[in-house]
Amino acid sequence: xxxxxxxxxxxxxxxxxxxxxxxxxxxxxxxxxxxxxxxxxxxxxxxxxxxxxxxxxxxxxxxxxxxxxxxxxxxxxxxxxxxxxxxxxxxxxxxxxxxxxxxxxxxxxxxxxxxxxxxxxxxxxxxxxxxxxxxxxxxxxxxxxxxxxxxxxxxxxxxxxxxxxxxxxxxxxxxxxxxxxxxxxxxxxxxxxxxxxxxxxxxxxxxxxxxxxxxxxxxxxxxxxxxxxxxxxxxxxxxxxxxxxxxxxxxxxxxxxxxxxxxxxxxxxxxxxxxxxxxxxxxxxxxxxxxxxxxxxxxxxxxxxxxxxxxxxxxxxxxxxxxxxxxxxxxxxxxxxxxxxxxxxxxxxxxxxxxxxxxxxxxxxxxxxxxxxxxxxxxxxxxxxxxxxxxxxxxxxxxxxxxxxxxxxxxxxxxxxxxxxxxxxxxxxxxxxxxxxxxxxxxxxxxxxxxxxxxxxxxxxxxxxxxxxxxxxxxxxxxxxxxxxxxxxxxxxxxxxxxxxxxxxxxxxxxxxxxxxxxxxxxxxxxxxxxxxxxxxxxxxxxxxxxxxxxxxxxxxxxxxxxxxxxxxxxxxxxxxxxxxxxxxxxxxxxxxxxxxxxxxxxxxxxxxxxxxxxxxxxxxxxxxxxxxxxxxxxxxxxxxxxxxxxxxxxxxxxxxxxxxxxxxxxxxxxxxxxxxxxxxxxxxxxxxxxxxxxxxxxxxxxxxxxxxxxxxxxxxxxxxxxxxxxxxxxxxxxxxxxxxxxxxxxxxxxxxxxxxxxxxxxxxxxxxxxxxxxxxxxxxxxxxxxxxxxxxxxxxxxxxxxxxxxxxxxxxxxxxxxxxxxxxxxxxxxxxxxxxxxxxxxxxxxxxxxxxxxxxxxxxxxxxxxxxxxxxxxxxxxxxxxxxxxxxxxxxxxxx
Ligand code: ADP
Numbered sequence: 075x076x077x078x079x080x081x082x083x084x085x086x087x088x089x090x091x092x093x094x095x096x097x098x099x100x101x102x103x104x105x106x107x108x109x110x111x112x113x114x115x116x117x118x119x120x121x122x123x124x125x126x127x128x129x130x131x132x133x134x135x136x137x138x139x140x141x142x143x144x145x146x147x148x149x150x151x152x153x154x155x156x157x158x159x160x161x162x163x164x165x166x167x168x169x170x171x172x173x174x175x176x177x178x179x180x181x182x183x184x185x186x187x188x189x190x191x192x193x194x195x196x197x198x199x200x201x202x203x204x205x206x207x208x209x210x211x212x213x214x215x216x217x218x219x220x221x222x223x224x225x226x227x228x229x230x231x232x233x234x235x236x237x238x239x240x241x242x243x244x245x246x247x248x249x250x251x252x253x254x255x256x257x258x259x260x261x262x263x264x265x266x267x268x269x270x271x272x273x274x275x276x277x278x279x280x281x282x283x284x285x286x287x288x289x290x291x292x293x294x295x296x297x298x299x300x301x302x303x304x305x306x307x308x309x310x311x312x313x314x315x316x317x318x319x320x321x322x323x324x325x326x327x328x329x330x331x332x333x334x335x336x337x338x339x340x341x342x343x344x345x346x347x348x349x350x351x352x353x354x355x356x357x358x359x360x361x362x363x364x365x366x367x368x369x370x371x372x373x374x375x376x377x378x379x380x381x382x383x384x385x386x387x388x389x390x391x392x393x394x395x396x397x398x399x400x401x402x403x404x405x406x407x408x409x410x411x412x413x414x415x416x417x418x419x420x421x422x423x424x425x426x427x428x429x430x431x432x433x434x435x436x437x438x439x440x441x442x443x444x445x446x447x448x449x450x451x452x453x454x455x456x457x458x459x460x461x462x463x464x465x466x467x468x469x470x471x472x473x474x475x476x477x478x479x480x481x482x483x484x485x486x487x488x489x490x491x492x493x494x495x496x497x498x499x500x501x502x503x504x505x506x507x508x509x510x511x512x513x514x515x516x517x518x519x520x521x522x523x524x525x526x527x528x529x530x531x532x533x534x535x536x537x538x539x540x541x542x543x544x545x546x547x548x549x550x551x552x553x554x555x556x557x558x559x560x561x562x563x564x565x566x567x568x569x570x571x572x573x574x575x576x577x578x579x580x581x582x583x584x585x586x587x588x589x590x591x592x593x594x595x596x597x598x599x600x601x602x603x604x605x606x607x608x609x610x611x612x613x614x615x616x617x618x619x620x621x622x623x624x625x626x627x628x629x630x631x632x633x634x635x636x637x638x639x640x641x642x643x644x645x646x647x648x649x650x651x652x653x654x655x656x657x658x659x660x661x662x663x664x665x666x667x668x669x670x671x672x673x674x675x676x677x678x679x680x681x682x683x684x685x686x687x688x689x690x691x692x693x694x695x696x697x698x699x700x701x702x703x704x705x706x707x708x709x710x711x712x713x714x715x716x717x718x719x720x721x722x723x724x725x726x727x728x729x730x731x732x733x734x735x736x737x738x739x740x741x742x743x744x745x746x747x748x749x750x751x752x753x754x755x756x757x758x759x760x761x762x763x764x765x766x767x768x769x770x771x772x773x774x775x776x777x778x779x780x781x782x783x784x785x786x787x788x789x790x791x792x793x794x795x796x797x798x799x800x801x802x803x804x805x806x807x808x809x810x811x812x813x814x815x816x817x818x819x820x821x822x823x824x825x826x827x828x829x830x831x832x833x834x835x836x837x838x839x840x841x842x843x844x845x846x847x848x849x850x851x852x853x854x855x856x857x858x859x860x861x862x863x864x865x866x867x868x869x870x871x872x873x874x875x876x877x878x879x880x881x882x883x884x885x886x887x888x889x890x891x892x893x894x895x896x897x898x899x900x901x902x903x904x905x906x907x908x909x910x911x912x913x914x915x916x917x918x919x920x921x922x923x924x925x926x927x928x929x930x931x932x933x934x935x936x937x938x939x940x941x942x943x944x945x946x947x948x949x950x951x952x953x954x955x956x957x958x959x960x961x962x963x964x965x966x967x968x969x970x971x
Pocket of ligand 1: 901919925
């Protein structure tokens, strides 16, 4: 008989082997050298076998011993799902990968608009539903230890201590291999490989025991069959309802269990693996369940009555003195329990950490300010590790509190029923776009409450649910009896609980979904989930083909620029060994490229773009939102730059204009000064010359003297006029002129102007006027206006070269102004000079008698001050000037006087 010491040694060596395998697989994976078999569908299929826990390893035989063939339902459910609902699972895997979900809580929360409330609800449900299941595994290990201990008289065996160390050891394993990398949706190659190995061990163990029992104990197939017949196990007991219910439960749990989700979706390396698993996993189930009935039948027959049928797998070889086989069987059970506990702890810890611990921590940090990313990384890992420890502790405490008495099968079914409450929200989310978060939350809450009330509490016993409630219903209402809801009695308790919880859950989910409206992000996510096959491309992983390298190159050149992109690709090619012209799109290369691109376009955009080309994962809503965020930031930045550059160019233009103006002004000033000095010098020269003659020549006749004195006088007058004009112009130009606005008729101003301009002239020209139109009243600085008129009339007098000079003054009104045209019958101003004559010192022909060329310039300044205008009319036969004067609005109505 193997002593406990030997057993402990075997156990430790086995665990050491698992550690070694996990470590090796992890190392190979991180170095990118994972062997082909590690990525084969076989490993995936074997990892799915964590469905078969100690409950199925030991419990199935016990189940068969108690309830006959009913245990088959536990295998039937997953088989039906794998074969009949293969396409549904494929959709689940695709959604999980494309949304990069980390757990089933994450998936449901993502589907229903990233609702953390839903994630917390699912997490709580999972923790409550799975904790008894974990303690069930601990119990099975302890029980198997106890069986060896019974047979070992030398050792005193302490149950609770064993459980404690088993729990602690499993926690350490899960922490070491389940939280190695930060990214929870990265594959845990080590763990997956280890549980695949455990899957083989438990299958081999059960097959070995089975073969031994059939051929070694019973003595062949036909003898075994007759023993089965005698034991009545082969009979179909229990109603069809119970069969259907448990098959459904097993199927639902297979899809919803967090650990199944972990291996099936999160750890899935390639969607195509599912295709193999669809037939290989049912085959595994068939093999593992093949010998359940023979072992149960032979056990019942050979072992003393009262021995625990849950342990037949172990006790039967022991009773037959098969130490080695018993040890193998023990390892099989140990494998089943440990693999389940490790993966469940991993899956639950991700959920607890992501949806409960991290949100609280982040909220606490919100006040403290943004933390560095390294900080967060440590916190995430720490919280995940603590969560694993806490979950294991929960399992341990549940075990010690419950005393570990309940039959294995009962706990398993309760757990299944609890976890299955996620099914309506999950399936609805995958196939029904109308499913809403409120619906999911409501359905889940109702299902959860009914499950707790009708199944969990009655089963826990221990005074949790007072007897009177069980007998008379809540608050004495008989229709609220936990095991006869709504007065329906006589149903099997499991069928009753599942029927009510699932049907009400589904009904509430549908009704509330129909009554509520999904938020925009829910609608978007709903479309992403339901139409996942249209949104995401091909089943490939984050690896690409060589053809895609070219596309990646083209894209990188656009983003990084040709030289930099080529340099990067060249570097990568050398790193890969330098064959070919472009590097192979290995995952490592793609990762580095993504990092390179994110420096330019942001992480989310880089991920989305590579994903688009390589096609491994589709763009999730999170990606889109992140890209939109980044784009918005960039847009804002570029807008700022644009405004700044617009401002700069405006300032530059203004500076240029000012500079041009300054140059012009300076040129004008120079021209003006030279003009002025020229204009001054001419009269000054003649004054000086004639005054010198007068001074020096004492014998000049009187007539000559008078003539010279007159010249000097005239020149002095001309100088005075010129200086007056210059002064006048400078006052007008500087804007310092004050206007003296008075009212009067236009006729008065014209009368004054004509008489002044023509006074003293030898041959005053004829002036034609129209007294009627001149009767209009105006309000202006009449003196200044008269000055303009005088100038125009005097110019006409001076420059009109007609034989019979005539001037016509015509007045007209229109468009808010009064127009006064001065038209003579001379030859006028040549076209080339028509604009120029208004400039200072501009004269058409300087040699002709006339002023200094300031008259019209002064006129223009005055008219601008008065709010009017002066222009030359080119379409007239003679010289023609038009004065426009603004009319105030109320004056417009005035009739002509
Ligand atoms: P000035 O002081 O020399 O008269 P203005 O500025 O008044 O200078 O006139 C500028 C030039 O416009 C004159 O030199 C003349 O050649 C031309 N001019 C002005 N009025 C007439 C007109 N009615 N007919 C022909 N030429 C004219």
